Amino acid sequence: MTRARPPLVEARGITKRYGPTVALLDTDLAIEAGASHALVGRNGAGKSTLVSVLTGLTRPERGTLRYDGEPAPPLADRAAWRRRVACVYQQSTVVGELSVAENLFLGRQPVTPRGRVISRRLMRRRARALLDEWGVPVDERARAGGLSVEDTKLVEIARALSRGTRLIVLDEPTAQLDSRATGRLFAHMRRLEEAGVTFLYISHHLREVYEVCQVVTVLRDARRIVTAPVGEMPPGKLIEAMTGGRGGPPAPPAERPRPAGPAPAAVRLEHLSSPRFHDISLTVGAGEVVGLAGLAGSGSHQLGAALAGLHRTTGGRAWIFGRPLRTGSVPAALAAGVGCLPRDRHHEGLVAGLSVAENITMPISGRLGPLGLISPRARDAVARRAIADLDIGTRGPAEPLSGLSGGNQQKVVLARALATDPRVLVLIDPTAGVDVRAKQTLLAAALRARAEGRAVLVVSDQLEDLRVCDRVLVMFNGFVSAEYPAGWRDADLLAAVEGVTPGHG
Numbered sequence: 001m002t003r004a005r006p007p008l009v010e011a012r013g014i015t016k017r018y019g020p021t022v023a024l025l026d027t028d029l030a031i032e033a034g035a036s037h038a039l040v041g042r043n044g045a046g047k048s049t050l051v052s053v054l055t056g057l058t059r060p061e062r063g064t065l066r067y068d069g070e071p072a073p074p075l076a077d078r079a080a081w082r083r084r085v086a087c088v089y090q091q092s093t094v095v096g097e098l099s100v101a102e103n104l105f106l107g108r109q110p111v112t113p114r115g116r117v118i119s120r121r122l123m124r125r126r127a128r129a130l131l132d133e134w135g136v137p138v139d140e141r142a143r144a145g146g147l148s149v150e151d152t153k154l155v156e157i158a159r160a161l162s163r164g165t166r167l168i169v170l171d172e173p174t175a176q177l178d179s180r181a182t183g184r185l186f187a188h189m190r191r192l193e194e195a196g197v198t199f200l201y202i203s204h205h206l207r208e209v210y211e212v213c214q215v216v217t218v219l220r221d222a223r224r225i226v227t228a229p230v231g232e233m234p235p236g237k238l239i240e241a242m243t244g245g246r247g248g249p250p251a252p253p254a255e256r257p258r259p260a261g262p263a264p265a266a267v268r269l270e271h272l273s274s275p276r277f278h279d280i281s282l283t284v285g286a287g288e289v290v291g292l293a294g295l296a297g298s299g300s301h302q303l304g305a306a307l308a309g310l311h312r313t314t315g316g317r318a319w320i321f322g323r324p325l326r327t328g329s330v331p332a333a334l335a336a337g338v339g340c341l342p343r344d345r346h347h348e349g350l351v352a353g354l355s356v357a358e359n360i361t362m363p364i365s366g367r368l369g370p371l372g373l374i375s376p377r378a379r380d381a382v383a384r385r386a387i388a389d390l391d392i393g394t395r396g397p398a399e400p401l402s403g404l405s406g407g408n409q410q411k412v413v414l415a416r417a418l419a420t421d422p423r424v425l426v427l428i429d430p431t432a433g434v435d436v437r438a439k440q441t442l443l444a445a446a447l448r449a450r451a452e453g454r455a456v457l458v459v460s461d462q463l464e465d466l467r468v469c470d471r472v473l474v475m476f477n478g479f480v481s482a483e484y485p486a487g488w489r490d491a492d493l494l495a496a497v498e499g500v501t502p503g504h505g
């Protein structure tokens with residue numbers, strides 16, 4: 001029997017090593033048109049490497065690739081690759097200073113039949129037609145830098161589709177989206193699927209796999225473990241395939257001991273304001289984990305960032321363990337004992353060429369030896385502890401950071417925040433981009449910080465993250481709109497995050 005149509009892409013026996021690290025071993029993947037395909041696996045399992053092979057950015061040592069039954073083009077023929085497949089990465093590739101229309105036709109301005117570059121007006125018209133064809137509700141004249149993360153992704157998808165491909169790789173597309181924007185992105189994806197687009201979808205949020213994909217492939221330790229319809233892979237089975245059942249299911253967070261009496265205020269804010277939040281007064285006790293939940297425009301991220309000196313305030317005051325905090329200054333925050341896992345980990349000054357140990361101990365290097373000279377032994381000891389505590393996937397403290405997968409690099413950022421021994425720990429979207437077991441490790445680190453008498457602020461709208469909190473403050477439109485002690489019902493909290501509370505209905 002002949003098949004009606006060959007797969008959009010068929011990879012066979014792909015092997016790729018980076019020095020001593022085997023990133024992919026004899027891996028197969030076939031994506032059929034019309035069946036969006038999830039690619040899941042723990043941090044370092046080989047997902048990005050496979051995407052880089054599928055998009056022609058990395059040449060595998062072994063294996064073959066066919067697109068629509070045809071052999072893959074030569075690596076240098078970028079235009080030919082773009083006609084077959086495109087990847088929308090977490091970091092946007094649009095040029096912020098240019099308009100949406102200019103971005104859509106970047107490097108290939110439409111020309112007239114006589115070879116003349118067409119006018120801006122005509123380019124805008126073509127852009128509008130393209131956006132309408134794919135149902136992208138974005139103004140073609142808008143400056144791309146002003147678009148929301150979700151609209152930026154849609155523009156990147158439209159640009160890829162205009163080059164002819166109908167296979168789009170989405171690399172953790174929801175990592176920077178709140179729940180509402182995620183819902184909108186999924187609705188667009190469904191429409192695009194109906195119009196003939198197929199997605200290869202990479203995510204650490206397994207819930208999303210069931211929502212947007214028909215087929216799932218699990219990678220583990222550089223190998224393909226299974227490919228199956230999502231209906232045949234319930235969450236337990238999926239997690240087992242990802243982890244190999246090692247150590248059983250992820251451990252539930254430790255029991256929450258009830259505080260004996262009122263704890264001293266580790267963080268006290270009075271009428272703190274900025275352009276993004278207004279009149280915030282709150283306290284976080286020592287030995288308390290407080291959640292801060294909110295959608296993208298709620299101001300929650302900026303409030304967390306303000307404590308760490310990463311966002312400028314315009315009014316009000318803040319104290320850390322009773323001492324006034326000069327907001328808007330990272331050195332002042334560090335000196336006051338505030339450690340932060342920032343939202344934008346990619347720009348967090350990790351140095352790719354330095355070792356894992358050097359990156360982790362960067363902020364404390366002066367403390368690890370006399371006269372600021374770092375004892376390699378002390379540095380390695382700190383790094384080894386962090387690697388074990390946070391389960392960082394690395395060959396060891398001396399490995400260059402560039403050898404780590406994206407999720408494991410994020411764990412290095414957290415290790416660095418913890419290395420300063422902070423009295424107040426601000427975790428912004430702590431589990432974005434990390435795998436299912438690493439999530440538990442990170443949340444356990446928050447609970448351990450609490451047990452050690454630190455104060456922890458968890459800024460997130462993931463219910464899993466908020467569940468470890470002693471109480472959750474909800475922000476809406478720049479104000480704290482509700483507070484929930486531990487034990488809240490999901491529906492109530494989600495409604496408050498959406499702004500549907502009695503005060504804001």
Ligand SMILES: Nc1ncnc2c1ncn2[C@@H]1O[C@H](COP(=O)(O)OP(=O)(O)OP(=O)(O)O)[C@@H](O)[C@H]1O
Binds near residue numbers: 050
């Ligand atoms: N440029 C590189 N140099 C050295 N090693 C690398 C490089 N890129 C990836 N690796 C290694 O290859 C393996 C697979 O990494 P890959 O980035 O494909 O994982 P991943 O599944 O995408 O992880 P994550 O979920 O953390 O993004 C890891 O052990 C990683 O450390």
